[in-house]
Amino acid sequence: QKEDIEVTLLPAGHCPGSVMFLFEGENGTVLYTGDFRLAKGEAARMELLHSGTRVKDIQTVYLDTTFCDPKFYHIPSREECLNGILELVRSWTSLTRYHVVWLNCKAAYGYEYLFINLSEELGIKVHVNKLDMFRNMPEILYHVTTDRCTQIHACRHPRDDDCFRGNRLPCGMTCQNGTPLHIISIKPSTMWFGERIK
Numbered sequence: 001q002k003e004d005i006e007v008t009l010l011p012a013g014h015c016p017g018s019v020m021f022l023f024e025g026e027n028g029t030v031l032y033t034g035d036f037r038l039a040k041g042e043a044a045r046m047e048l049l050h051s052g053t054r055v056k057d058i059q060t061v062y063l064d065t066t067f068c069d070p071k072f073y074h075i076p077s078r079e080e081c082l083n084g085i086l087e088l089v090r091s092w093t094s095l096t097r098y099h100v101v102w103l104n105c106k107a108a109y110g111y112e113y114l115f116i117n118l119s120e121e122l123g124i125k126v127h128v129n130k131l132d133m134f135r136n137m138p139e140i141l142y143h144v145t146t147d148r149c150t151q152i153h154a155c156r157h158p159r160d161d162d163c164f165r166g167n168r169l170p171c172g173m174t175c176q177n178g179t180p181l182h183i184i185s186i187k188p189s190t191m192w193f194g195e196r197i198k
Contacts, residue, residue: 003025003026004026005024005025006024006025008021008022008024009021009022010046010048010049011046012035012037013036013037013038014110015109015110018034018036019034021034022049022056022058028057028059029057029059030058030060030061031058031062033062034064035066039078040077043055067190072190075190081188082113082114085114085118085188086117086118086121086122088101088186089101089118089152089186090121092184093151095182097176098175098179098181099181099182099184100150100152100169100173100181100182100183101153101184101186102153102155102183102184103153103186103188104186104187104188106187111154112134112137112140114188115140116140119142119144120143124150125145125147125152126145126150126153126154127144127145127150127152127153127155128146128155129146129155129156129171130146131146148172148173149176153173167181167182169183
């Protein structure tokens with residue numbers, strides 16, 4: 001039996017281009033989330049999720065379950081995480097220009113919010129290996145650089161992106177103008193919270 005179904009793509013907030021699917025038909029409405037991360041109040045601003053002044057009746061939600069586990073009882077908001085990272089990076093990079101931060105980012109995409117906010121707040125561009133992946137995201141191009149002489153790095157090395165040893169960044173930097181770097185590593189990862197005790 002044939003049925004017309006309307007499919008609406010809603011922003012998922014997970015990484016650039018990520019979407020949730022809202023399926024509407026004669027037999028009801030279904031929301032498929034996939035990976036998503038929405039800030040408080042963000043769903044309320046999605047006009048296509050509403051009918052008039054109220055949220056559409058959704059009979060079924062297929063929810064991404066990566067963090068649907070009691071060990072992820074509390075995941076701080078994106079704003080809380082950003083503020084904590086900003087405070088740490090600001091206090092470290094203000095010591096000297098040789099105090100640098102490595103953002104140990106596991107995935108290629110999904111950290112744009114962090115890069116943009118760090119750059120805007122601190123006036124420091126974030127070093128990445130290549131700009132190619134950001135070509136279709138012009139809003140971030142002002143905040144990232146391939147110049148290694150910056151204090152914030154999100155660079156990766158194909159054989160050594162899991163750790164940094166001694167006093168060397170994954171891009172190979174060890175010093176500037178002959179002065180050794182002082183490096184701290186920040187791992188922006190939601191998985192980390194599941195490894196902590198409540």
